[in-house]
Amino acid sequence: MNLPKIPLGSWIEALEKWLDQNFEPLFDFITLIIRGIVDGLETVLRYPPSLIIIIVFTALAWLIGRWGLAAFTAIGLLLIENLGYWDQTMQTLALVLTAAIISILIGVPLGILCARSNRMQRIITPLLDFMQTMPAFVYLLPSITFFSLGVVPGVISSIIFAIPPTIRLTNLGIRQVPAELVEAADAFGSTPSQKLFKLQLPIAMPTIMAGINQTIMLSLSMVVIASMVGAQGVGATVYRAVTQVKTGIGFEAGIAIVILAIILDRFTQRAMRNGKAAEGR
Structure with a gap:
């Protein structure tokens, strides 16, 4: 039996054209915001001498993880500088941080909504499944249409690909807060916002941070794909090396x-x- 083909591709292209025609000011605004964040981070990371940035990151590593992490950070960044990829690496870091920041700002509130509403969770979960399983290259096509070539479509694609872990683990972390503690907070007359910010989020923070960690790693995994639509950085160097078969570079x-x-x-x-150690004390 030969059934007529559902014109799904035509519907998607028609929707894409309609969105491009009717929401161009919104896309221009989003482009302005994202490009502003990326340019600001690039200025902060690339304007000072590389040695200053290396010292700052090494000091942060020492404060967070003491000597082991500080030594690796210093040696690793010095190696990047020695190989001549400092500017490209800072461009990549600006892109990753932009995608991660926007993913966190959107993902954590959505995760909270999912935790507080089973209906919202049922609506968002299939969307997250779609975002995580759809090939990342597919995101680039509408991104180019709406935001042209450059860093913006790369950031947008990275956000779509990387945001699900933050939403999922924020939802999971809040739902795993012991019911006895929630009931005790209710018994003491806590408002929903007090219960969220003083009880649920602090207890769920390790799980939320695990989601943020995954989001950052997924954003970084998109840098080579983002370079295909004009995003600069180390990913662009990798992409050129692949197309020119330059293994060393x-x-x-x-x-x-x-x-x-x-x-x-x-x-x-x-x-x-x-954070866990502070919570334990």
Whole structure:
């Protein structure tokens, strides 16, 4: 039996065209905000001498994780500087931080809504499944249509790909708060906001931080894909090395991404452990 094909692709393209025609001012505003954040972070990270930035990151690593993390941070960043990928790495870090910040600002409130409403959780969960399983390259197509080429579609695609863990684990963390504590807070007359900010979020913070950690790692995993639509940074170097079959350059740029990934991962993990230790005291 030959059934007529559902014109799903045509419907999607029609929707894309309608959105582009009717929401262009909104897309321009989003572009302005994202580009402003990325440019601001790039200025902060690239304007001072690299040695200053390395000292700052090393000091932060020492405060969070003491000498082991501080030594790795210093050696890793010095290696990136030595290999000649400092500016590209700072561009990549600006992109990743922008995507992570926006993902957190959107994802944590959505996770709280899911935790407080089973209906909202049932609505958002299939969307998260779709966002995590759809090939990341597909996100680039509408992003280019709405935001043109450059860093903005790369950030948008990274947000779509990376935001689900923050939403899921914020929801999970709040739902795992012991019911006895919630009932005690209700018994003492706590308002919903007091119960959320003074009880549920502090207890759920380690789980929320685990979601934020995953979001940052997923954002970093998108840097090479984002380079395909004009985003600069180490990902663009990797992409050019692949297209030109330059193994040495690709390996060097890949090492820079690995070092940055390890530093960001250890920073968030140490911050999460320090939060648990403070909670235990």
